[in-house]
Amino acid sequence: EAGVTQFPSHSVIEKGQTVTLRCDPISGHDNLYWYRRVMGKEIKFLLHFVKESKQDESGMPNNRFLAERTGGTYSTLKVQPAELEDSGVYFCASSQAVSYNEQFFGPGTRLTVL
Amino acid sequence: DQQVKQNSPSLSVQEGRISILNCDYTNSMFDYFLWYKKYPAEGPTFLISISSIKDKNEDGRFTVFLNKSAKHLSLHIVPSQPGDSAVYFCAASAPTGGSYIPTFGRGTSLIVHP
Numbered sequence: 001e002a003g004v005t006q007f008p009s010h011s012v013i014e015k016g017q018t019v020t021l022r023c024d025p026i027s028g029h030d031n032l033y034w035y036r037r038v039m040g041k042e043i044k045f046l047l048h049f050v051k052e053s054k055q056d057e058s059g060m061p062n063n064r065f066l067a068e069r070t071g072g073t074y075s076t077l078k079v080q081p082a083e084l085e086d087s088g089v090y091f092c093a094s095s096q097a098v099s100y101n102e103q104f105f106g107p108g109t110r111l112t113v114l
Numbered sequence: 115d116q117q118v119k120q121n122s123p124s125l126s127v128q129e130g131r132i133s134i135l136n137c138d139y140t141n142s143m144f145d146y147f148l149w150y151k152k153y154p155a156e157g158p159t160f161l162i163s164i165s166s167i168k169d170k171n172e173d174g175r176f177t178v179f180l181n182k183s184a185k186h187l188s189l190h191i192v193p194s195q196p197g198d199s200a201v202y203f204c205a206a207s208a209p210t211g212g213s214y215i216p217t218f219g220r221g222t223s224l225i226v227h228p
Contacts, residue, residue: 004157033215040123042116043158043203043218056215091157098214102148105157 002026004106006092012112018080021109025074025094031055032075033095033103034067038088046090049075050098082113117141118206120219127226133191135222137204140185144206148216149178149189152201161202162189194226 005024013019025032034046046065047057051072060067064083069075079086089110093103119138127133135149145166150158164171164178164187171178177190191198201223205216 009155035218040220042118042220045215045217048215093157102150102160102163103216105150105159107155107157 004092004094004104006090006106006109008109009107010110010112012114013082014114015084016081018078019082019111021077021079021090021092021111023075023077023092023106025092026096026104029094029096029104030072031095031098031103032069033093034075034077035091035093035105036088037091037108038085043091046077055098079111082111084113087111087113116219117144118204118217118219120202120204120222122222123220124223124225127194127224129196129226129228130193133189133194133198133224133226135189135191135202135204135224137187137189137219138185139187139206141206141208141217142185143208144217145209146207146214147178147180147187148205148207149176150203150205150218152203152221158203191224194224196226196228199224199226 007022032049037043045059048055049069066078089108091108093105095103148163149161151161152158162176180187201221203221204219207214207216
């Protein structure tokens with residue numbers, strides 16, 4: 001069974017540009033989560049989808065971030081326009097149920113904003 | 115304002131010895147605790163968890179201890195192996211709105227020397 005995949009693995013952009021990150025969850029997992037880790041700091045929650053609906057987006061830093069999950073399958077996270085402080089590793093995770101079951105994480109996308 | 119704190123950024127241990135990773139939390143509403151392990155260029159993977167109704171959970175070489183009164187948990191690895199070298203994240207969840215989103219610490223980098 002394929003795990004959570006993320007694309008691209010790395011992205012280097014200039015301040016003011018737009019970047020779109022993609023996450024493909026494990027097949028059959030209705031729950032999809034986005035997290036971000038700024039270097040050396042904690043992994044911070046951004047938002048949670050249940051199928052195509054946003055269940056919790058309390059962690060989204062500001063309106064420059066837009067997440068979508070059309071059709072309840074893969075998800076995209078767009079940053080527009082990117083700022084220097086957006087640099088970090090963006091992780092996607094998925095789970096089958098909303099419970100204390102552990103979430104399965106993807107390898108992350110390392111975003112560098114210059 | 116960190117609710118989950120891992121005060122040791124790194125830990126170095128000799129192969130065969132015990133590794134003890136510590137974690138403190140401040141939110142008394144947390145009732146489920148998890149440890150994740152992360153290798154470079156990979157996402158975190160679930161390692162072991164413990165519910166607040168228990169004070170110990172063991173899985174092979176890994177044991178997690180929970181001290182609710184001290185709001186402290188620890189992960190013991192015995193015996194430590196070079197393949198255990200990774201970043202370990204402590205995480206805690208509270209049943210807020212049914213989303214069970216974990217709050218992560220900053221991680222402790224464990225190096226096990228042969």
